[in-house]
Amino acid sequence: MTVTRTLALLLALIAAAAFAPIGPARAQSEGPLRIEITEGVIEPMPFAIAPFIAADSSAEDYTGRITRVIANDLASTGLFREIGRDAHIGRVTSLDAPIQYADWRAINAQALIAGRASVSGGRITLGFRLFDVVSGQQMGQGLEFAGDVDDWRRMAHKIADEVYSRITGEEGYFDTRIVFVAETGPAENRTKRIAIMDQDGANLSYLTDGSALVFAPRFSPTGRRILFTSYDSGFPRIVLLDITTMRRQIIGEQEGTMTFAPRFSPDGDTVVYSLSVGGTTDLYSLDLTNGQRRQLTNAPSIATAPSFSPDGRRIVFESDRSGSSQLYIMPAGGGEAERISFGQGRYGTPVWSPRGDLIAFTKQHEGRFHIGVMRVDGSEERLLTASFLDEGPTWAPNGRVIMFTRQNAGGDPALYSVDISGRNLRRVPTETAASDPAWSPSLP
Amino acid sequence: MTHFTKLLIAVAALGLAACANPEQFGGGGADGAGATAGQGDAGDPTSPAYFNERVGDRVFFTVDSSSLSDEARATLRAQARWLNDNPDYRVIIEGHADERGTREYNVALGARRANAVAEFLNAQGIASGRIETVSYGKERPVEACAAQRCWDLNRRAVTVISVGAGV
Structure with a gap:
């Protein structure tokens, strides 16, 4: 359901975008990683965002900034707390390689975001995955976004929206x-x-x-x-x-x-x-x-x-x-x-x-x-x-x-x-x- | 502080807050362009400067009210006399509010204050065709401070003289 909605949303957004969901389909609500937005006081969920992988040298100009935009969006809600890069033990060098969950558990991250960017001909393609570190599984399926490089911030916000939505069950509001x-x-x-x-x-x-x-x-x-x-x-x-x-x-x-x-x-x-x-x-x-x-x-x-x-x-x-x-x-x-x-x-x-x-x-x-x-x-x-x-x-x-x-x-x-x-x-x-x-x- | 001192402060502030409309003289509401030039000499009883400084171009209101005090009525009667004596001028009544209210409500409240003045002047024999009203809500304080002293000065209606006898 989420995938269909997001697909429609993005197709409408980026005309002529080469956009396709990738990875195995998985029910969004599966797994224990969940923030219930209630009126009680909650402890922000600790998460780590692995520096996005640059698939080519042009993408290196963007990966750091994209990672920051996503992390800032999530932290700004007060529902998430980022575990900074300095504390990371694990690395994500390929979106297709298995995640070493123990490395991320060791720094108490409950969620892990990983991604990859490639730039070619004025267009940028962003892929991301969300992992539930505690249960050791991917959460929802991987998604890929493509668009004009100038829209990189919007695409980063879309990823943050997707992460927020998968974990809270509420619609994200970062691409606004x-x-x-x-x-x-x-x-x-x-x-x-x-x-x-x-x-x-x-x-x-x-x-x-x-x-x-x-x-x-x-x-x-x-x-x-x-x-x-x-x-x-x-x-x-x-x-x-x-x-x-x-x-x-x-x-x-x-x-x-x-x-x-x-x-x-x-x-x-x-x-x-x-x-x-x-x-x-x-x-x-x-x-x-x-x-x-x-x-x-x-x-x-x-x-x-x-x-x-x-x-x-x-x-x-x-x-x-x-x-x-x-x-x-x-x-x-x-x-x-x-x-x-x-x-x-x-x-x-x-x-x-x-x-x-x-x-x-x-x-x-x-x-x-x-x-x-x-x-x-x-x-x-x-x-x-x-x-x-x-x-x-x-x-x-x-x-x-x-x-x-x-x-x-x-x-x-x-x-x-x-x-x-x-x-x-x-x-x-x-x-x-x-x-x-x-x-x-x-x-x- | 006496009303007269307040008035002096208000008049002093007026010099800073001149009008966008070059045909208007004085007024606390309009944007920064234009100047106080053309108001004439306050010694000349037929000049807008005389109106602003000697007759008194403004009246003040209590919180959330558009009722005219006795003091306000006295000022407005003097304004009406001046306008009857100087039929070549029109007026725009600017209604203002202090900052202790929401933006939209204050625009409506300023409109109510401006209208109270317009109706009073009209009852004093000033043709309604010579009177326009505008509200600035809390957008154009004459004095900005987070204190009663400023709010008292800002809850006002200013009678701004402009050229033209009107319809």
């Missing part, structure tokens, strides 16, 4: 991108640019030039388009940008109003957003296929930060209609909204988990800000973080990790990630101050 706001200059006159980078901070590029204030970029379900709010016209307006063609258009614009906080529907055909007029902010939807606009809320208060359920049938949003900001869910076409947040404090920026089971949100209470999650019916609220200012959660596509903006008192904002268990809080590396991250879907 983050769109965010890069911030420079003084806080009173900040320059903000929409920026995009790989999930690990590599391959940074800028999508706007900083001439206009921008905020809150959001990915389309395919990751090809983004929405954000721009003050290019002097007023907040919604920009739809195709990041493959850089074609840019203003949508939902209405004279005398302000439009902001856009988000795509799961099918990518509809945008839901806020429109302010006369001091009131309501939610609207715009059908991108026919330009039809529809008002979804109609209350003399604020309704903003809408987010669709993964099935596209409902929208969670924040509103202060009760007197303070709380979370509500309504049908995607509008209609009666049900309040789901009842704890103390103010709630905002709800985002529906890609798995559909949880809502992530920002909570403001007693002078602190938190990122939290609750079930869709508002039960089982858990706060994952606390700081001077945490806000704006976004989900990794597997619904296990949340990225958000953190600003410490008097400091610049930065991107952080945290597990939905509340563990593994990490700063995401960015060149500049950064805010408003949005995690891409799994890339095709």
Whole structure:
């Protein structure tokens, strides 16, 4: 099953790629090597990654870096701990030779990753195997990826995704991108640019030039388009940008109003957003296929930060209609909204988990800000973080990790990630101050 | 700190945060380009500089509120008088919030504050065609510090004078 899915994924990814699974088929769940991602405290699983074998001299330029990318991806989850190369006793010189498991057991590695790279004519071919050191067997079958050498990082992320998936049973999220706001200059006159980078901070590029204030970029379900709010016209307006063609258009614009906080529907055909007029902010939807606009809320208060359920049938949003900001869910076409947040404090920026089971949100209470999650019916609220200012959660596509903006008192904002268990809080590396991250879907 | 001192600080900060729109005078919200040039002399009661510095171009709000205080109403009545006396100018009301809220909510809150000012000016006889509103949420603080002192100054609506009598 996994193989079929991965095959389809990769064929879609690398057109004309010479790609074939190799090695004997083996059930993914076989063997004891397994991390159950639960809410209990877990000890990271120790793993070793044997330096990838360079099949030719050109491949030597890549093998070291590929090995590092894979190791960093896995270690960044907090679920795995790398046993460094210095400690290795064993060597893997051929993917076809038997593994000397005792050498890897001796350094307490539970999992071993081995791989091989070859480069020819601007293309790179990567093969890898995953071994369960404890039981002494290969875990899942070997896989081979091929593509343009420039895509070596993506292929390394695909391998890390595969390892993560085989061991945790969850979809990996390493071959993903983050769109965010890069911030420079003084806080009173900040320059903000929409920026995009790989999930690990590599391959940074800028999508706007900083001439206009921008905020809150959001990915389309395919990751090809983004929405954000721009003050290019002097007023907040919604920009739809195709990041493959850089074609840019203003949508939902209405004279005398302000439009902001856009988000795509799961099918990518509809945008839901806020429109302010006369001091009131309501939610609207715009059908991108026919330009039809529809008002979804109609209350003399604020309704903003809408987010669709993964099935596209409902929208969670924040509103202060009760007197303070709380979370509500309504049908995607509008209609009666049900309040789901009842704890103390103010709630905002709800985002529906890609798995559909949880809502992530920002909570403001007693002078602190938190990122939290609750079930869709508002039960089982858990706060994952606390700081001077945490806000704006976004989900990794597997619904296990949340990225958000953190600003410490008097400091610049930065991107952080945290597990939905509340563990593994990490700063995401960015060149500049950064805010408003949005995690891409799994890339095709 | 008295309101007057706050105002002086705010006005001083204003000089740094000038407008992108060259036809606008003052304003805390717009991007760095442009200048305060063209505002005229604050000694000239018909100049935008006079409006900004003597009449008072801004009012302040309490946390999460768009209610106009007595002080704010007094300032806005003075603004309305000036605008009635100087019909060649239009205004853009910029609504702002402090940093103690989420980004989207603060844009909506700033819109509510700007609208409260616009409605008050309108009730004072300023034609709605001369008034536009925009919200910057928490994007353009006049002062950045992690303290009440700054947040109090940032929860504001600024009346920015621009050329043109409007519709």
